[in-house]
Amino acid sequence: MKDIEYNEAGQFCSGHNACAGCAEALSMRVILNAVGKNTVGVVVPSCVAIIVGAHPRSSAKIPFIHGLLESAAAMASGVKRGLVSQGKDDTTVLCLAGDGGTYDIGLQALSSAAERNEDILYVCFDNEGYMNTGGQTSSSTPLAASTGSSPLGKTTRKKNLVEILAAHRIPYIATASPSHLSDLSEKVTKAKAIRGMKVIIVVIPCLPGWGIADDAAVKVSRLAVESGVFPLIEVEDGLRYSINSADKTKPIDEYLDLQKRYRHISDSERVELQQDVDDSWDRLVARTKM
Amino acid sequence: MNSQPSTLWTHLSSETNHTGTWRSALPLYQNQPSPCHGACPVGGSIATWIKQVKDGDHYEAWLTLVDNNPFPAIAGRICHHPCETACNRAEHDETVGICSLERFVGDLALREGWSFPSPDVELSQSVAVIGGGPAGLSAAYQLRRQGLQVTLFEAREALGGLMRYGIPSYRLSPDILDGEVARITAMGIDLRLNAEVMDEKALTALHKDFDAVFLATGASLPKELPGLDYSQSFVLDSAAFLADEPEAQSSQTGEHILVIGGGSAALDVARTARRLGRKVTVLTLESEGHLPAQQVELDEASEEGIEFITGAMMQSAVGKDGSVTVHATKVDFQIGNAPGGFTAAPVAGSEFTIEVNTIIPAIGQDADLARWNGILNTSGPVINISGAHGKTSQPGIFAGGDVASMSRFVTQAIGMGKEAALGIVATLVDDADVVAPSQEPEVLLDRINTAYHVNHGRNTQGLAEVASRLETFDEVQQPLAPAQAQSEAERCFSCGTCTLCDNCFYYCPDVAIIKLEDGYEIKTDYCKGCGLCVAECPTGSIHMQEDIAS
Numbered sequence: 001m002k003d004i005e006y007n008e009a010g011q012f013c014s015g016h017n018a019c020a021g022c023a024e025a026l027s028m029r030v031i032l033n034a035v036g037k038n039t040v041g042v043v044v045p046s047c048v049a050i051i052v053g054a055h056p057r058s059s060a061k062i063p064f065i066h067g068l069l070e071s072a073a074a075m076a077s078g079v080k081r082g083l084v085s086q087g088k089d090d091t092t093v094l095c096l097a098g099d100g101g102t103y104d105i106g107l108q109a110l111s112s113a114a115e116r117n118e119d120i121l122y123v124c125f126d127n128e129g130y131m132n133t134g135g136q137t138s139s140s141t142p143l144a145a146s147t148g149s150s151p152l153g154k155t156t157r158k159k160n161l162v163e164i165l166a167a168h169r170i171p172y173i174a175t176a177s178p179s180h181l182s183d184l185s186e187k188v189t190k191a192k193a194i195r196g197m198k199v200i201i202v203v204i205p206c207l208p209g210w211g212i213a214d215d216a217a218v219k220v221s222r223l224a225v226e227s228g229v230f231p232l233i234e235v236e237d238g239l240r241y242s243i244n245s246a247d248k249t250k251p252i253d254e255y256l257d258l259q260k261r262y263r264h265i266s267d268s269e270r271v272e273l274q275q276d277v278d279d280s281w282d283r284l285v286a287r288t289k290m
Numbered sequence: 291m292n293s294q295p296s297t298l299w300t301h302l303s304s305e306t307n308h309t310g311t312w313r314s315a316l317p318l319y320q321n322q323p324s325p326c327h328g329a330c331p332v333g334g335s336i337a338t339w340i341k342q343v344k345d346g347d348h349y350e351a352w353l354t355l356v357d358n359n360p361f362p363a364i365a366g367r368i369c370h371h372p373c374e375t376a377c378n379r380a381e382h383d384e385t386v387g388i389c390s391l392e393r394f395v396g397d398l399a400l401r402e403g404w405s406f407p408s409p410d411v412e413l414s415q416s417v418a419v420i421g422g423g424p425a426g427l428s429a430a431y432q433l434r435r436q437g438l439q440v441t442l443f444e445a446r447e448a449l450g451g452l453m454r455y456g457i458p459s460y461r462l463s464p465d466i467l468d469g470e471v472a473r474i475t476a477m478g479i480d481l482r483l484n485a486e487v488m489d490e491k492a493l494t495a496l497h498k499d500f501d502a503v504f505l506a507t508g509a510s511l512p513k514e515l516p517g518l519d520y521s522q523s524f525v526l527d528s529a530a531f532l533a534d535e536p537e538a539q540s541s542q543t544g545e546h547i548l549v550i551g552g553g554s555a556a557l558d559v560a561r562t563a564r565r566l567g568r569k570v571t572v573l574t575l576e577s578e579g580h581l582p583a584q585q586v587e588l589d590e591a592s593e594e595g596i597e598f599i600t601g602a603m604m605q606s607a608v609g610k611d612g613s614v615t616v617h618a619t620k621v622d623f624q625i626g627n628a629p630g631g632f633t634a635a636p637v638a639g640s641e642f643t644i645e646v647n648t649i650i651p652a653i654g655q656d657a658d659l660a661r662w663n664g665i666l667n668t669s670g671p672v673i674n675i676s677g678a679h680g681k682t683s684q685p686g687i688f689a690g691g692d693v694a695s696m697s698r699f700v701t702q703a704i705g706m707g708k709e710a711a712l713g714i715v716a717t718l719v720d721d722a723d724v725v726a727p728s729q730e731p732e733v734l735l736d737r738i739n740t741a742y743h744v745n746h747g748r749n750t751q752g753l754a755e756v757a758s759r760l761e762t763f764d765e766v767q768q769p770l771a772p773a774q775a776q777s778e779a780e781r782c783f784s785c786g787t788c789t790l791c792d793n794c795f796y797y798c799p800d801v802a803i804i805k806l807e808d809g810y811e812i813k814t815d816y817c818k819g820c821g822l823c824v825a826e827c828p829t830g831s832i833h834m835q836e837d838i839a840s
Contacts (some may be wrong), residue, residue, distance in 0.1 A: 003791060003828070004793060004797070005792075005796070006796065008795075008796070012801060013303050013305050013817070014305055014801045014802055014813060014816035015303070015304035015305045015309055015389050015816055016304045016307075016309075016800070017304075017307070017309075017802075018799060020312060020819060020822075021799065021818070021820030021821065021822050022799050023799070024799075025800070026798075026799040026800035026822070029799065056301055056302045057302040057303065057306060057307065058302070058304060060305065080593065128681035179741075214819075214820045215822050215824060215825040216825065217822055218797060218822060218826055219741075219820070222741055234407070
C-alpha cells in the first residue's frame, strides 16, 4: 500500500539552498515534476527564489526568470503573451511567489492578472510572513502569531486570499499542503490543463519562522489540515467550492503547541482562535452547499 | 539569442553544491524488533510474517512462522499471546489479532498440506529427546532441521503431551494437533512411544548413548489442596479427568461439580464438565480481575453458564450419600510485590457452604523431579537451567518446558525447546549457524507515524452459539475469513520492519534518497539530515544517527 505517489521525473535537483527539512523545497519538487518540462518559470524575491538558486546554478530543470517583488503576476502575464506570440501556446507559465509577494506587495499585479484572466499558473508558498528576511509580519500572518515585527502576537486577522481571488471569478483556485503530496500533484496537473488564471496556495510551515523542529514541517502542515486551520479546497470559477480533505477532526491545540510563534498566547486567545477556525469551517461547508 | 553572452544564462545545476556538509545526523535504515516479537515466547518475528500475509505471500508467512514454532495452528488457538498485550496498536485503537492471524496461516498450511523440507545435510550427532509434549517436539523439530539424529521417548501412547491430554478439543481440535505433529514426525525421527524414561539410571544410560539429552517431561504431579482428602471418591484429579474420554468423565462425576482454581486448567475442567451436562461452580482464591486464566476463557465460560465464586477459599469438604458439603470462606486477596506473589487472609464471619457432588481441584502441577536424583540438581521446584539454552548442571543434558520452568504456558515450552535445540546444535556442531537474538532496542509507539494508519477496529473471530457449544466438544472459536485476515494483517503497524512504502523517498526535500529493489540508499552528498524521512516513516524502520564524518 502506497500512501503517497507522485510523478518523480527528476525536474528538481539536490543541492539547493533551502533549510534542512524545508517543506517549500519539498513542495517545489512535487510541483516542478507535475508541471513538466514544457514550462517557463517566473520567480520573485522570496524563499522560492533562493531555492531555485542564484546564477549560475539552478535547482530546476526548467528556465526561470527572476523579477521584482511587486510584479510576479504581471511578469508572468508578459512571458505568457510573448510565448504565445512566438506560437508556443502550449508552454505553461509557472509563477512562484511567497505570501509577501502575493498577499501584500504583489497583490495589485495579481488582481490585475486575475481580472484579465491571464493564462498562467500562479503558486503562492504561504509561510505566513516575510520569513526570508528574518521573519516579519505579512498580511497573511494569522491573528496572535508572533513574528519579529509582532513579538507580542499579531493583532489582526489573516487576509483571506481565496475569497479575494474568488471575487475575480477566475477558473481555478486551490489550497494544498506538503502533508498531502499526491493531492498537491493532482491539483497542479489539473490546473495546468485549465485555460486562464489558476492560483494554488500551498501552506508552508517555516521551520525558523514558526519555531518548529527540523523534521516537523509535514506534521505541522498535516495538523493544519486536520484541525481545519488550513482546509484543502478547490474553487471553480470563483463560485463552486469543494473540500478535498477529510472532515475537520482535531482541535487546534496540537497544531498550536508545536509552534513557538504561539507559545505566548493566553487561554482566552486560544479559545478565540478555535472559535475563529470553527466559524470559518462552518462558512466553508455552507459555501460548498451553495 | 545566440548573440547574448552565455554568462547571462544559468547553466549549472545546483547539484554541484554538496549540501551533505551541512549535516550532523544521517538517517539509517534498520529493521529493529517489534514489541510483539520481544514479548513472544518463541521469538516469532511477528512483524515479518504479518507483512507477508499483508502482501498475500501466505506460504512465505508460514515459513517465517515455522522458523521459530512448528505449531502455528495450535499456538494460534491456545497461546496466551503476550504479543497482543505488547502491541503498539493498543493505544491507537485496538491491538492486532495476532493469534487469529497465526491460526489463519496455520490452518491454511494444514489444508494445503505444506510440509517441512528435509535438512540440507545429515549429521551424525545424535540427541535423545525425553518427552513428546510441546517442548520435546519443538526441540526434536529444530534439531532435525539442522540435520541431527533425534530419538524421541514418550511415556504415553501418542505424542502431544499437555496439548493432547490437557487441552480439551473445544479449544484445540485433535485433527489440528495430529496434523501439526505428523509434519514433525515426517522429518525422520526415531519414535519410541510408551517408552517412559523411568529414573536416574535410565537417564544416565541415555546420557552415555547419545551426544546430548533434552529433558522435557513436563509437570505431572498435581499440587494438593490442604484440607481436602484426595482419597475420597468425590475428589478427582484434574489432569486425569481432562485426559479421559467423555464416557469416563461422565461416569466419575456427580450432578454438581465444584472446580477449585482460577487458571486455564481449572477452566478447561469446568467447561468440559459443562459439556457433560453438569452444573459447574468454580471457586477461586484470586479475586475478580486477578484470575490467571485468559479473559476470553473467562468470558466464554460465563456464557456457557459456569458460576464463579471468586476471592474464596475451601476449608473442608464432608461427603455423605453422594453429596458433599463444602465449607468455605471469603478471603482478602492482595497482589504481592513479587511476580505471582499474593496474600489471601480469610475474612472473619464470611464463612459459607455449598452443596455439590464432586470436587475437582485444579490448582497447578509440579514437576516430578525425585526420579532424577543423583544425576541432576533436584533441590528446587523445577530443574535449574542456566542461560537461554536450557543447560542443566550436567554437561550434555539440557532441559525445557514445565520441568524447567514455572511459567506453565504451551508456547513458553515451545520456545524453550527451540532455544535448547539451538544450544545443543551450538555445542555439538562445529561452525553451527546459530543466530543470536537481536540486541537492538524495540520500536515503540513514539517511532510510528500513526497518521498513515487509519483507525480500524479489530477483526474478531466468531464464536459458536452457546447452545450448540454445550452439546459437542467442537471448537468454540471460529477462524477468520480470508478477507478478515487480510484486513487484520493490514492493521499491523509493521513496527521496525520496512514495508517499502516509499514515504521516505517522496518526502525528501533534497531528493537525496534513491529507491533500490529491496530498500533505499541515502545520497550522502546531499542529505542535510533534517529527519523528515524518519518522522514520516509509518513503521519506525529508519532512525537518525550522529554523523560527524562530513
